[in-house]
Amino acid sequence: MLQEIVKYPLSIKGCPTTEFVDVKSPYSGEIVASVGQADEKAIDAALALSKETFEKVMKVMPAYKRSEILAKTSELIKANLEDLAQTIALEGGKPIKDARIEVSRAANTFAIASREALRLDGEQLQMDTLAGNESRVGIIMREPVGVVAAVTPFNFPLNLVAHKLAPAIAGGNTVVLKPSSNTPVSSFKLAELMKQAGLPDGALILTPCRGTKGNALVRDKRIAVLTFTGSQEVGWRLRGEVWPGVRVILELGGNAGIVVHDDADLEAAARASCRGGYAHAGQVCISVQRIYVQNKIYDKFMARFKELVGALKVGDPLKDDTDVGPLIDQGSVDKTLSMVDEAVKAGAKLESGGKSSGKNIVAPIILTETVPKMSVVCQEVFGPVVAVMKYDTVDDAIAAMNDSVYGLQAGVFTSNVDVAFKLARGIDAGGVIVNDAPTFRADHMPYGGRKESGLGLEGVRYALTEMTQPKFICLNLDPKV
Numbered sequence: 001m002l003q004e005i006v007k008y009p010l011s012i013k014g015c016p017t018t019e020f021v022d023v024k025s026p027y028s029g030e031i032v033a034s035v036g037q038a039d040e041k042a043i044d045a046a047l048a049l050s051k052e053t054f055e056k057v058m059k060v061m062p063a064y065k066r067s068e069i070l071a072k073t074s075e076l077i078k079a080n081l082e083d084l085a086q087t088i089a090l091e092g093g094k095p096i097k098d099a100r101i102e103v104s105r106a107a108n109t110f111a112i113a114s115r116e117a118l119r120l121d122g123e124q125l126q127m128d129t130l131a132g133n134e135s136r137v138g139i140i141m142r143e144p145v146g147v148v149a150a151v152t153p154f155n156f157p158l159n160l161v162a163h164k165l166a167p168a169i170a171g172g173n174t175v176v177l178k179p180s181s182n183t184p185v186s187s188f189k190l191a192e193l194m195k196q197a198g199l200p201d202g203a204l205i206l207t208p209c210r211g212t213k214g215n216a217l218v219r220d221k222r223i224a225v226l227t228f229t230g231s232q233e234v235g236w237r238l239r240g241e242v243w244p245g246v247r248v249i250l251e252l253g254g255n256a257g258i259v260v261h262d263d264a265d266l267e268a269a270a271r272a273s274c275r276g277g278y279a280h281a282g283q284v285c286i287s288v289q290r291i292y293v294q295n296k297i298y299d300k301f302m303a304r305f306k307e308l309v310g311a312l313k314v315g316d317p318l319k320d321d322t323d324v325g326p327l328i329d330q331g332s333v334d335k336t337l338s339m340v341d342e343a344v345k346a347g348a349k350l351e352s353g354g355k356s357s358g359k360n361i362v363a364p365i366i367l368t369e370t371v372p373k374m375s376v377v378c379q380e381v382f383g384p385v386v387a388v389m390k391y392d393t394v395d396d397a398i399a400a401m402n403d404s405v406y407g408l409q410a411g412v413f414t415s416n417v418d419v420a421f422k423l424a425r426g427i428d429a430g431g432v433i434v435n436d437a438p439t440f441r442a443d444h445m446p447y448g449g450r451k452e453s454g455l456g457l458e459g460v461r462y463a464l465t466e467m468t469q470p471k472f473i474c475l476n477l478d479p480k481v
Contacts, residue, residue: 053202072197113166144172249456254408276437336383407450
């Protein structure tokens with residue numbers, strides 16, 4: 001007897017769920033769950049409830065209570081680690097060992113937010129810098145902004161959702177969340193855990209939908225912040241469609257590079273490049289896509305890098321020893337292989353990989369002899385593709401790294417602190433990671449891109465600043481003066 005498919009209806013008062021869409025595993029094709037779909041009417045009702053809940057409940061909720069809810073959520077995530085990891089692996093194809101790491105990080109993200117909720121304070125501003133103001137005291141407070149509209153991608157269906165929900169709730173806001181259509185089940189499970197942790201009804205409302213229905217959310221004047229993680233094309237378009245005064249946080253991907261200087265620890269550089277290039281099949285905004293290796297050590301680096309990539313275990317994401325799972329769908333497979341084929345026809349050399357074995361699996365690809373104008377170098381592939389190139393001087397490496405419309409994160413390998421700082425200061429990116437891959441991210445650090453990689457910052461404390469607003473209050477202690 002087939003197991004009954006779990007259904008996740010909408011939880012919006014007055015809007016019964018009339019349409020469900022099946023969520024399927026990108027690897028096996030099996031149905032993971034069936035998720036209710038929001039239409040424009042449901043989104044309107046969600047925004048109305050979210051606004052009402054903000055004004056009546058969240059706006060006046062004390063910091064200790066918000067902190068308790070977030071701390072309890074963190075504990076519940078840890079208690080449900082294996083179930084959440086299995087969900088991530090099933091609906092998104094992420095290898096189970098990496099899915100477990102994502103769940104642990106999500107628990108940490110909520111724990112950080114719990115602490116930050118208690119640190120959200122203002123400052124006193126000295127007013128007596130001018131004669132006549134001796135009796136005045138200035139106070140700057142931080143207040144929540146209101147309704148946060150959050151749009152999240154498929155590749156981190158738990159922790160990237162956490163990075164939007166946790167700081168929003170820490171600041172006293174409410175959230176209307178549109179999760180990825182490919183991986184919405186993780187969000188439903190997280191919402192249930194937050195409810196168990198004491199989050200009031202209406203403080204978080206899920207509005208999964210496909211196509212253009214989500215426009216009703218981002219274009220509504222009732223939202224105060226739009227936080228979006230996704231493609232450049234959609235993100236920059238949405239920036240122009242929100243109402244005046246709506247704050248926008250955009251994380252729009254990248255084309256992360258690594259510089260391996262001639263004094264680097266080659267073993268460490270090769271391992272980090274392998275891990276950073278092919279984790280989650282390259283479907284990470286800060287995946288290693290470009291590696292620039294100093295001429296003197298290029299051959300030694302390539303020999304070790306190819307050996308490590310060749311040893312990667314590719315296949316079923318539910319197996320504990322799998323390193324590289326499937327791409328999210330067939331369209332992603334076709335796009336990846338098309339970009340590689342285009343590069344090879346233009347003169348690039350295929351060192352390994354380049355084949356699809358079905359089930360949306362693409363064998364890890366290494367390209368050499370590429371040039372900057374090739375799409376595998378200058379665009380975001382979002383697949384298991386790494387191009388390895390040579391450079392001569394440090395200045396050449398900086399110029400090559402900056403020859404990109406992206407600027408999210410970069411990696412640098414060197415044992416010379418002067419070289420490290422020259423590269424770190426010269427590379428135009430939101431973050432430079434020294435002696436590790438650019439895929440490194442700690443959940444409390446600032447995270448955001450430059451150029452076409454985005455706008456605004458994530459990282460709990462930094463997102464919390466984006467999701468709160470200052471208010472200046474001036475007290476005249478002697479009204480007679």
